[in-house]
Amino acid sequence: METTVKVKFWEFLREQGLRQTAQREAILDLFLDSGGHISPESLFNTVKRAHPHIGYSTVYRTLKLLAQSGLAQEVHFHEDQTLYDRKSEQHDHLVCVRCGRVVEFQFESVERLQSEIARQQGFLPQRRKFEIYGLCRECQQRTA
Amino acid sequence: METTVKVKFWEFLREQGLRQTAQREAILDLFLDSGGHISPESLFNTVKRAHPHIGYSTVYRTLKLLAQSGLAQEVHFHEDQTLYDRKSEQHDHLVCVRCGRVVEFQFESVERLQSEIARQQGFLPQRRKFEIYGLCRECQQRTA
DNA sequence: ATAGATGCAAATGTTTTGCAGGAAA
DNA sequence: TTTCCTGCAAAACATTTGCATCTAT
Numbered sequence: 001m002e003t004t005v006k007v008k009f010w011e012f013l014r015e016q017g018l019r020q021t022a023q024r025e026a027i028l029d030l031f032l033d034s035g036g037h038i039s040p041e042s043l044f045n046t047v048k049r050a051h052p053h054i055g056y057s058t059v060y061r062t063l064k065l066l067a068q069s070g071l072a073q074e075v076h077f078h079e080d081q082t083l084y085d086r087k088s089e090q091h092d093h094l095v096c097v098r099c100g101r102v103v104e105f106q107f108e109s110v111e112r113l114q115s116e117i118a119r120q121q122g123f124l125p126q127r128r129k130f131e132i133y134g135l136c137r138e139c140q141q142r143t144a
Numbered sequence: 145m146e147t148t149v150k151v152k153f154w155e156f157l158r159e160q161g162l163r164q165t166a167q168r169e170a171i172l173d174l175f176l177d178s179g180g181h182i183s184p185e186s187l188f189n190t191v192k193r194a195h196p197h198i199g200y201s202t203v204y205r206t207l208k209l210l211a212q213s214g215l216a217q218e219v220h221f222h223e224d225q226t227l228y229d230r231k232s233e234q235h236d237h238l239v240c241v242r243c244g245r246v247v248e249f250q251f252e253s254v255e256r257l258q259s260e261i262a263r264q265q266g267f268l269p270q271r272r273k274f275e276i277y278g279l280c281r282e283c284q285q286r287t288a
Numbered sequence: 289a290t291a292g293a294t295g296c297a298a299a300t301g302t303t304t305t306g307c308a309g310g311a312a313a
Numbered sequence: 314t315t316t317c318c319t320g321c322a323a324a325a326c327a328t329t330t331g332c333a334t335c336t337a338t
Binding site: 074079082097107109110120121123124127129132136140 | 218220223226238240241247249251253254257258261262264265266267268269270271272273274275276277278279280281284
Binding site: 019020021040041056057060061080081082 | 329
Protein backbone atom coordinates (compact mmCIF):
# COMPACT_ATOMS: atom_id res chain seq x y z
CA MET A 1 0.00 0.00 0.00
CA GLU A 2 2.99 2.24 0.24
CA THR A 3 3.21 1.38 -3.42
CA THR A 4 0.11 3.44 -4.03
CA VAL A 5 1.74 6.50 -2.56
CA LYS A 6 4.83 5.91 -4.62
CA VAL A 7 2.80 5.62 -7.78
CA LYS A 8 1.14 8.91 -6.97
CA PHE A 9 4.50 10.58 -6.81
CA TRP A 10 5.59 9.12 -10.11
CA GLU A 11 2.35 10.34 -11.63
CA PHE A 12 2.95 13.79 -10.23
CA LEU A 13 6.42 13.84 -11.72
CA ARG A 14 5.19 12.70 -15.09
CA GLU A 15 2.47 15.34 -15.14
CA GLN A 16 5.07 17.99 -14.44
CA GLY A 17 7.41 16.65 -17.10
CA LEU A 18 9.89 15.65 -14.42
CA ARG A 19 11.90 12.47 -14.09
CA GLN A 20 11.92 9.35 -12.02
CA THR A 21 15.37 8.81 -10.58
CA ALA A 22 17.03 6.44 -8.16
CA GLN A 23 17.75 9.27 -5.71
CA ARG A 24 14.16 10.41 -5.67
CA GLU A 25 13.00 6.88 -5.08
CA ALA A 26 15.42 6.38 -2.20
CA ILE A 27 14.33 9.62 -0.57
CA LEU A 28 10.67 8.84 -1.00
CA ASP A 29 11.15 5.39 0.49
CA LEU A 30 12.87 6.76 3.55
CA PHE A 31 10.28 9.46 3.95
CA LEU A 32 7.53 6.86 3.89
CA ASP A 33 9.36 4.50 6.21
CA SER A 34 9.90 7.25 8.72
CA GLY A 35 6.19 7.44 9.34
CA GLY A 36 6.32 11.22 9.11
CA HIS A 37 8.11 14.05 10.94
CA ILE A 38 11.51 13.60 9.38
CA SER A 39 14.16 16.27 9.01
CA PRO A 40 16.18 16.86 5.85
CA GLU A 41 19.27 16.31 7.93
CA SER A 42 18.38 12.88 9.25
CA LEU A 43 17.04 11.84 5.91
CA PHE A 44 20.29 12.92 4.31
CA ASN A 45 22.35 10.98 6.82
CA THR A 46 20.31 7.87 6.20
CA VAL A 47 20.12 8.07 2.44
CA LYS A 48 23.89 8.47 2.28
CA ARG A 49 24.23 4.84 3.23
CA ALA A 50 22.64 3.78 -0.03
CA HIS A 51 23.88 6.74 -2.09
CA PRO A 52 27.21 7.84 -0.66
CA HIS A 53 27.58 10.63 -3.19
CA ILE A 54 24.16 12.16 -2.78
CA GLY A 55 24.12 15.87 -1.99
CA TYR A 56 22.10 17.83 0.52
CA SER A 57 20.60 19.78 -2.33
CA THR A 58 19.03 16.68 -3.82
CA VAL A 59 17.41 15.88 -0.51
CA TYR A 60 16.07 19.40 -0.10
CA ARG A 61 14.87 19.56 -3.67
CA THR A 62 13.11 16.23 -3.47
CA LEU A 63 11.45 17.08 -0.19
CA LYS A 64 10.13 20.27 -1.77
CA LEU A 65 8.74 18.20 -4.60
CA LEU A 66 7.04 15.88 -2.15
CA ALA A 67 5.45 18.90 -0.54
CA GLN A 68 4.34 20.26 -3.89
CA SER A 69 2.88 16.93 -4.86
CA GLY A 70 0.77 17.01 -1.74
CA LEU A 71 2.35 13.90 -0.22
CA ALA A 72 4.34 15.79 2.39
CA GLN A 73 3.86 18.89 4.40
CA GLU A 74 6.38 21.18 6.01
CA VAL A 75 6.03 21.64 9.75
CA HIS A 76 8.06 23.72 12.19
CA PHE A 77 7.90 22.32 15.70
CA HIS A 78 11.43 23.15 16.68
CA GLU A 79 11.77 26.72 15.51
CA ASP A 80 14.84 26.50 13.36
CA GLN A 81 14.46 23.28 11.50
CA THR A 82 11.85 22.22 9.01
CA LEU A 83 10.38 18.76 9.35
CA TYR A 84 8.45 16.95 6.67
CA ASP A 85 5.25 15.33 7.78
CA ARG A 86 3.19 12.81 5.86
CA LYS A 87 0.15 14.53 4.59
CA SER A 88 -3.19 12.99 5.37
CA GLU A 89 -6.35 14.67 6.48
CA GLN A 90 -5.94 17.97 8.32
CA HIS A 91 -4.65 16.97 11.71
CA ASP A 92 -2.99 18.63 14.66
CA HIS A 93 -0.14 17.82 17.02
CA LEU A 94 0.86 17.33 20.59
CA VAL A 95 4.59 17.88 21.01
CA CYS A 96 6.54 16.80 24.07
CA VAL A 97 8.89 19.60 25.03
CA ARG A 98 11.26 17.20 26.74
CA CYS A 99 11.67 14.17 24.50
CA GLY A 100 10.39 15.67 21.27
CA ARG A 101 7.75 13.02 20.74
CA VAL A 102 4.94 14.07 18.43
CA VAL A 103 1.43 12.67 18.66
CA GLU A 104 -1.16 13.48 16.06
CA PHE A 105 -4.79 14.02 16.80
CA GLN A 106 -7.87 14.83 14.86
CA PHE A 107 -10.88 16.40 16.51
CA GLU A 108 -14.03 17.50 14.78
CA SER A 109 -14.32 20.26 17.35
CA VAL A 110 -11.04 21.89 16.29
CA GLU A 111 -12.42 22.18 12.81
CA ARG A 112 -15.65 23.71 14.05
CA LEU A 113 -13.84 26.14 16.31
CA GLN A 114 -11.63 27.25 13.45
CA SER A 115 -14.60 28.03 11.21
CA GLU A 116 -16.43 29.77 13.99
CA ILE A 117 -13.55 32.05 14.93
CA ALA A 118 -12.66 32.88 11.34
CA ARG A 119 -16.25 33.71 10.55
CA GLN A 120 -16.51 36.08 13.49
CA GLN A 121 -13.45 37.99 12.32
CA GLY A 122 -14.40 38.00 8.66
CA PHE A 123 -11.55 35.72 7.65
CA LEU A 124 -11.75 33.03 5.01
CA PRO A 125 -9.79 30.21 6.64
CA GLN A 126 -7.47 28.11 4.50
CA ARG A 127 -5.32 26.16 6.89
CA ARG A 128 -4.29 26.15 10.50
CA LYS A 129 -1.62 25.22 12.93
CA PHE A 130 -2.76 23.84 16.25
CA GLU A 131 0.05 22.51 18.37
CA ILE A 132 -0.07 21.74 22.04
CA TYR A 133 3.32 21.69 23.75
CA GLY A 134 3.80 19.97 27.07
CA LEU A 135 5.07 16.81 28.73
CA CYS A 136 4.07 13.38 27.53
CA ARG A 137 3.09 10.74 30.04
CA GLU A 138 6.57 9.23 30.28
CA CYS A 139 8.34 12.53 30.72
CA GLN A 140 5.92 13.58 33.42
CA GLN A 141 6.90 10.53 35.42
CA ARG A 142 10.60 11.11 34.95
CA THR A 143 10.10 14.65 36.21
CA ALA A 144 7.76 14.25 39.15
CA MET B 145 0.83 52.57 31.78
CA GLU B 146 3.54 51.64 29.39
CA THR B 147 5.70 52.90 32.20
CA THR B 148 4.63 49.97 34.30
CA VAL B 149 5.89 47.57 31.70
CA LYS B 150 9.14 49.40 31.48
CA VAL B 151 9.60 49.31 35.22
CA LYS B 152 9.05 45.59 35.13
CA PHE B 153 11.88 45.21 32.69
CA TRP B 154 14.22 47.33 34.80
CA GLU B 155 13.32 45.19 37.76
CA PHE B 156 14.02 42.05 35.81
CA LEU B 157 17.42 43.40 34.81
CA ARG B 158 18.28 44.39 38.35
CA GLU B 159 17.32 40.97 39.68
CA GLN B 160 19.61 39.37 37.16
CA GLY B 161 22.45 41.72 37.94
CA LEU B 162 22.16 43.26 34.49
CA ARG B 163 22.27 46.89 33.48
CA GLN B 164 19.94 49.56 32.31
CA THR B 165 21.25 51.13 29.13
CA ALA B 166 20.09 53.67 26.59
CA GLN B 167 20.04 51.03 23.84
CA ARG B 168 17.90 48.69 25.86
CA GLU B 169 15.49 51.46 26.62
CA ALA B 170 15.24 52.49 22.98
CA ILE B 171 14.57 48.92 21.91
CA LEU B 172 12.00 48.39 24.63
CA ASP B 173 10.21 51.61 23.68
CA LEU B 174 9.99 50.62 20.05
CA PHE B 175 8.85 47.16 20.94
CA LEU B 176 6.06 48.59 23.06
CA ASP B 177 5.09 51.19 20.47
CA SER B 178 4.86 48.55 17.79
CA GLY B 179 1.92 47.00 19.55
CA GLY B 180 3.45 43.56 19.10
CA HIS B 181 4.55 41.37 16.17
CA ILE B 182 7.76 43.15 15.36
CA SER B 183 10.76 41.64 13.63
CA PRO B 184 14.35 42.16 14.75
CA GLU B 185 15.02 43.53 11.31
CA SER B 186 12.40 46.26 11.33
CA LEU B 187 13.19 47.10 14.91
CA PHE B 188 16.83 47.44 13.98
CA ASN B 189 16.04 49.71 11.05
CA THR B 190 13.93 51.93 13.24
CA VAL B 191 16.21 52.09 16.23
CA LYS B 192 19.08 53.08 13.98
CA ARG B 193 17.47 56.47 13.56
CA ALA B 194 18.02 57.26 17.24
CA HIS B 195 21.19 55.19 17.64
CA PRO B 196 22.99 55.19 14.30
CA HIS B 197 25.80 53.00 15.61
CA ILE B 198 23.70 50.31 17.19
CA GLY B 199 24.45 46.77 16.06
CA TYR B 200 22.16 43.94 15.08
CA SER B 201 23.54 41.92 17.95
CA THR B 202 22.30 44.41 20.51
CA VAL B 203 18.83 44.19 19.06
CA TYR B 204 18.85 40.41 19.07
CA ARG B 205 20.28 40.24 22.56
CA THR B 206 17.78 42.68 23.96
CA LEU B 207 14.85 40.93 22.33
CA LYS B 208 16.01 37.69 23.89
CA LEU B 209 16.11 39.42 27.24
CA LEU B 210 12.59 40.70 26.73
CA ALA B 211 11.48 37.17 26.03
CA GLN B 212 13.27 35.86 29.12
CA SER B 213 11.72 38.54 31.25
CA GLY B 214 8.30 37.38 30.10
CA LEU B 215 7.42 40.67 28.40
CA ALA B 216 7.82 39.34 24.90
CA GLN B 217 7.27 36.07 23.17
CA GLU B 218 8.82 34.66 20.03
CA VAL B 219 6.38 33.71 17.30
CA HIS B 220 6.95 32.23 13.85
CA PHE B 221 4.19 33.10 11.43
CA HIS B 222 6.34 33.42 8.35
CA GLU B 223 8.52 30.35 8.56
CA ASP B 224 11.96 31.87 8.39
CA GLN B 225 11.79 34.94 10.52
CA THR B 226 11.14 35.29 14.20
CA LEU B 227 8.72 37.95 15.35
CA TYR B 228 8.43 39.26 18.86
CA ASP B 229 4.94 39.51 20.20
CA ARG B 230 3.86 41.35 23.31
CA LYS B 231 3.08 38.84 25.93
CA SER B 232 -0.26 39.12 27.60
CA GLU B 233 -2.70 36.37 28.41
CA GLN B 234 -2.45 33.28 26.28
CA HIS B 235 -3.97 34.28 22.97
CA ASP B 236 -4.09 32.96 19.45
CA HIS B 237 -3.80 34.40 15.97
CA LEU B 238 -5.47 34.78 12.63
CA VAL B 239 -2.88 35.48 9.93
CA CYS B 240 -3.76 36.79 6.50
CA VAL B 241 -1.75 34.86 3.95
CA ARG B 242 -1.92 37.69 1.47
CA CYS B 243 -1.26 40.93 3.33
CA GLY B 244 0.34 39.48 6.43
CA ARG B 245 -2.11 41.11 8.81
CA VAL B 246 -2.31 39.47 12.20
CA VAL B 247 -5.41 39.56 14.36
CA GLU B 248 -5.36 38.24 17.89
CA PHE B 249 -8.22 36.45 19.50
CA GLN B 250 -8.94 34.87 22.80
CA PHE B 251 -11.58 32.21 23.19
CA GLU B 252 -12.39 30.32 26.34
CA SER B 253 -13.25 27.35 24.17
CA VAL B 254 -9.74 27.06 22.77
CA GLU B 255 -8.45 26.76 26.29
CA ARG B 256 -10.98 24.08 27.12
CA LEU B 257 -10.28 22.16 23.96
CA GLN B 258 -6.58 22.21 24.69
CA SER B 259 -7.03 20.75 28.17
CA GLU B 260 -9.46 18.17 26.95
CA ILE B 261 -7.23 16.91 24.15
CA ALA B 262 -4.11 16.86 26.30
CA ARG B 263 -5.90 14.96 29.02
CA GLN B 264 -7.08 12.32 26.62
CA GLN B 265 -3.55 11.70 25.41
CA GLY B 266 -1.97 11.83 28.84
CA PHE B 267 -0.07 15.05 28.13
CA LEU B 268 0.53 17.82 30.62
CA PRO B 269 -0.05 20.90 28.47
CA GLN B 270 2.20 23.92 28.94
CA ARG B 271 1.59 26.16 25.99
CA ARG B 272 0.10 26.04 22.54
CA LYS B 273 0.17 27.49 19.12
CA PHE B 274 -3.16 28.00 17.42
CA GLU B 275 -2.92 29.94 14.21
CA ILE B 276 -5.53 30.17 11.53
CA TYR B 277 -4.21 31.17 8.11
CA GLY B 278 -6.50 32.55 5.45
CA LEU B 279 -7.69 35.73 3.78
CA CYS B 280 -8.79 38.74 5.76
CA ARG B 281 -11.93 40.58 4.75
CA GLU B 282 -10.11 43.15 2.62
CA CYS B 283 -8.03 40.61 0.77
CA GLN B 284 -11.07 38.49 0.04
CA GLN B 285 -12.65 41.44 -1.73
CA ARG B 286 -9.55 42.19 -3.73
CA THR B 287 -9.49 38.56 -4.84
CA ALA B 288 -13.10 37.78 -5.58
C1' DA C 289 19.33 14.29 -28.82
C1' DT C 290 17.34 17.02 -25.26
C1' DA C 291 15.32 18.72 -21.23
C1' DG C 292 16.08 17.59 -16.61
C1' DA C 293 18.70 15.99 -12.51
C1' DT C 294 22.75 15.59 -9.82
C1' DG C 295 26.63 16.86 -6.77
C1' DC C 296 29.65 20.09 -5.53
C1' DA C 297 30.95 24.52 -3.92
C1' DA C 298 29.67 28.96 -3.20
C1' DA C 299 25.98 32.12 -1.86
C1' DT C 300 22.08 33.32 1.14
C1' DG C 301 19.54 35.04 5.06
C1' DT C 302 18.97 34.87 9.83
C1' DT C 303 20.86 34.58 14.21
C1' DT C 304 24.94 33.95 17.33
C1' DT C 305 29.56 34.66 19.12
C1' DG C 306 34.46 36.40 20.14
C1' DC C 307 36.62 40.16 21.36
C1' DA C 308 38.59 44.85 22.42
C1' DG C 309 37.13 49.01 23.88
C1' DG C 310 33.34 51.62 26.49
C1' DA C 311 29.95 52.43 30.13
C1' DA C 312 26.87 51.37 34.27
C1' DA C 313 27.09 49.92 38.97
C1' DT D 314 37.17 49.37 39.53
C1' DT D 315 34.73 45.64 38.43
C1' DT D 316 31.46 43.50 35.75
C1' DC D 317 28.58 43.95 32.24
C1' DC D 318 27.55 46.03 27.34
C1' DT D 319 28.32 47.41 22.95
C1' DG D 320 29.54 47.34 18.05
C1' DC D 321 31.98 45.21 14.77
C1' DA D 322 33.44 41.42 12.12
C1' DA D 323 33.50 36.70 11.73
C1' DA D 324 31.20 32.32 12.60
C1' DA D 325 27.17 29.26 12.58
C1' DC D 326 23.23 27.28 10.91
C1' DA D 327 19.74 25.74 7.72
C1' DT D 328 18.58 26.27 3.13
C1' DT D 329 19.18 27.68 -1.80
C1' DT D 330 21.50 28.41 -6.13
C1' DG D 331 24.96 28.37 -10.18
C1' DC D 332 27.06 25.46 -12.96
C1' DA D 333 29.42 21.72 -15.42
C1' DT D 334 28.48 17.14 -15.87
C1' DC D 335 25.56 13.20 -16.15
C1' DT D 336 21.09 10.64 -17.31
C1' DA D 337 16.14 9.52 -18.00
C1' DT D 338 13.24 9.98 -21.60
